[in-house]
Amino acid sequence: MELQHFLHPHPLTLVEEQNGDGGQMEYCSGCMNPIQGPRYICSDSECSFLLHKLCAEQPEKIDHPSHPQHPLTLINMPWVTYQCEACFRRNGDFVYYCDLCDLYLDLPCATLPKQIEHLGHNHPLMLQLKPSLFRCDACDKFHEIQEISYQCTACHFWVLKDCVSLPDTVNSASHEHPLTLTSCAKLEFSKFKMFCDVCSEVVKQKNCVYACADCRYVAHVGCAQNEMDEKEDESDKPNQICLPLADESINLISHLVEQFSIEKNNSGESNLKGLVDHPFEMELSGIVLFDAKVLRKMQRMVHDHPLHRFDEYSGSEELILKELKGDEMCNACMQRISAPYYGCSDCDFRLHKYCSELPDEIQHPLHPQHALTLLRSCFIECKACGDLCNGFAYYCSECPFNLDVKCATFPLTIKHEAHRHALTLEKVPDRARCRACQQLINSRALQCTSCNFNVHLKCASLPRAVRHRHDEHALVLTYSPPGGPTKEYTCHICKEEINPKQWLYYCDDCNNSLHTGCLFSVLNDEMNMKYPPITYYKHPHPLTFVRKSKDDPPPCDSCGNPCNGIAFQCKECDYNLDFECGSALM
Numbered sequence: 128m129e130l131q132h133f134l135h136p137h138p139l140t141l142v143e144e145q146n147g148d149g150g151q152m153e154y155c156s157g158c159m160n161p162i163q164g165p166r167y168i169c170s171d172s173e174c175s176f177l178l179h180k181l182c183a184e185q186p187e188k189i190d191h192p193s194h195p196q197h198p199l200t201l202i203n204m205p206w207v208t209y210q211c212e213a214c215f216r217r218n219g220d221f222v223y224y225c226d227l228c229d230l231y232l233d234l235p236c237a238t239l240p241k242q243i244e245h246l247g248h249n250h251p252l253m254l255q256l257k258p259s260l261f262r263c264d265a266c267d268k269f270h271e272i273q274e275i276s277y278q279c280t281a282c283h284f285w286v287l288k289d290c291v292s293l294p295d296t297v298n299s300a301s302h303e304h305p306l307t308l309t310s311c312a313k314l315e316f317s318k319f320k321m322f323c324d325v326c327s328e329v330v331k332q333k334n335c336v337y338a339c340a341d342c343r344y345v346a347h348v349g350c351a352q353n354e355m356d357e358k359e360d361e362s363d364k365p366n367q368i369c370l371p372l373a374d375e376s377i378n379l380i381s382h383l384v385e386q387f388s389i390e391k392n393n394s395g396e397s398n399l400k401g402l403v404d405h406p407f408e409m410e411l412s413g414i415v416l417f418d419a420k421v422l423r424k425m426q427r428m429v430h431d432h433p434l435h436r437f438d439e440y441s442g443s444e445e446l447i448l449k450e451l452k453g454d455e456m457c458n459a460c461m462q463r464i465s466a467p468y469y470g471c472s473d474c475d476f477r478l479h480k481y482c483s484e485l486p487d488e489i490q491h492p493l494h495p496q497h498a499l500t501l502l503r504s505c506f507i508e509c510k511a512c513g514d515l516c517n518g519f520a521y522y523c524s525e526c527p528f529n530l531d532v533k534c535a536t537f538p539l540t541i542k543h544e545a546h547r548h549a550l551t552l553e554k555v556p557d558r559a560r561c562r563a564c565q566q567l568i569n570s571r572a573l574q575c576t577s578c579n580f581n582v583h584l585k586c587a588s589l590p591r592a593v594r595h596r597h598d599e600h601a602l603v604l605t606y607s608p609p610g611g612p613t614k615e616y617t618c619h620i621c622k623e624e625i626n627p628k629q630w631l632y633y634c635d636d637c638n639n640s641l642h643t644g645c646l647f648s649v650l651n652d653e654m655n656m657k658y659p660p661i662t663y664y665k666h667p668h669p670l671t672f673v674r675k676s677k678d679d680p681p682p683c684d685s686c687g688n689p690c691n692g693i694a695f696q697c698k699e700c701d702y703n704l705d706f707e708c709g710s711a712l713m
Contacts, residue, residue: 139167157182157221199223247335252277265290265335299354301578306337325350371591459519513570602632620645670695
């Protein structure tokens with residue numbers, strides 16, 4: 128197909144296929160932009176003139192709304208400096224010109240559509256060629272350079288020209304599914320306060336976002352574009368700890384100890400080294416677990432009374448599956464007691480076998496400057512999870528750094544089924560939010576080094592399945608709403624609607640859903656604590672520290688408030704104090 132263009136003396140030939148010779152990039156002689164796709168080339172082999180198909184087919188004269196007084200004529204000005212009336216730039220040699228007004232409108236601005244439909248808005252947007260300084264409603268950025276824009280005449284939605292041409296979908300290194308451009312207000316869960324899953328800042332309801340149609344991932348327009356370079360998935364390391372654990376009966380520390388088994392390899396050496404990426408190696412090979420010398424040594428070091436060996440847990444199965452009282456916790460890690468363990472017949476002191484084997488000193492990567500020493504009696508705030516602890520802990524004698532036993536023994540790198548990359552325990556950026564609970568992270572957390580996925584240690588350690596007394600089936604940890612983001616779920620305990628961006632526990636058989644925080648008590652700072660029995664002058668019997676469900680809690684006999692989560696209870700009668708009233712007596 129040939130074209131005789133009014134601004135060029137030679138015939139032009141249409142070439143449909145894209146240039147694939149691998150040579151230098153070709154540029155349009157009209158707008159000076161790179162040419163990809165169909166183009167017109169000059170039939171004279173010695174002439175290098177070529178045009179985009181769109182540029183070549185523009186009319187010689189137009190009536191344009193930016194200058195309704197006179198028609199504009201397309202001219203070729205290869206050596207003349209001019210300034211476009213709309214964008215204040217010089218974009219190419221072809222320009223529409225009004226001789227009477229000495230007005231120039233370059234080809235890119237002259238060919239912009241007068242009205243468009245935008246994925247991020249419900250109404251048509253009209254072209255605004257008069258440059259303005261404003262905050263774009265798509266990207267939420269204030270642009271100091273005067274720009275062409277599009278505006279909604281119905282509701283004043285206003286976006287930059289560049290944001291009008293945003294791609295409909297992008298692939299992000301931070302998420303495994305394609306992300307689609309949409310208005311934040313169109314999302315089914317927009318009634319909840321939303322945060323960008325890349326930068327953790329608030330997403331405004333009026334702005335455009337890139338969101339995942341398959342789950343609850345949301346990102347600012349700019350954040351999603353910055354993450355468009357795809358990174359390769361990381362391969363699993365041999366014996367890498369994979370979370371979540373099967374159910375609540377499995378203790379993570381005991382699971383780790385199993386990984387660090389002391390079976391001898393063919394050379395007679397311990398096979399601890401290299402099994403997992405772990406902050407330190409437990410030196411277990413020299414310990415004979417229930418030897419009388421070991422018992423006497425532990426008695427001198429950790430407890431005043433004689434300690435006895437228990438190969439089986441003496442508590443009932445019913446208590447194990449429901450709330451556990453304070454005297455059924457390990458005094459070291461503050462976790463549910465399980466066999467084998469050491470116990471005291473004179474008091475409630477109990478100690479897991481593996482907690483008795485903790486090394487006296489460690490060098491931990493979260494605090495490489497100094498060695499950390501084991502404390503067997505303390506009251507500290509863990510620098511990794513932020514929880515208070517009065518069990519065993521590791522502390523630095525030279526600076527205020529402490530780790531409770533759970534965090535000190537937590538592997539440095541794990542895989543979690545909620546994310547495709549490995550997660551590393553480290554300090555996360557300021558204002559980072561946990562992907563599980565959507566709360567700000569104020570301490571160390573598990574972070575993906577390939578993308579902006581962060582999760583609290585406590586949230587990452589949630590078991591895959593748990594049981595609750597109001598459901599005969601196991602509740603399964605779920606990372607997105609089972610029925611999709613359009614379905615609403617209400618927590619069976621607190622009766623509040625669950626934000627679909629949060630993890631939840633769900634029973635498919637009974638359609639029961641629970642907040643993870645409601646299921647695992649409400650006072651998380653006290654879950655790392657163990658309290659001795661207290662006496663109260665208004666009650667004749669000792670009161671014991673217990674953990675209670677939020678569902679139908681008993682009232683406090685002192686203040687009348689519900690004893691949610693943490694309480695002090697009389698074993699001999701039905702008398703309860705909530706945590707605030709009980710702790711005031713200590």
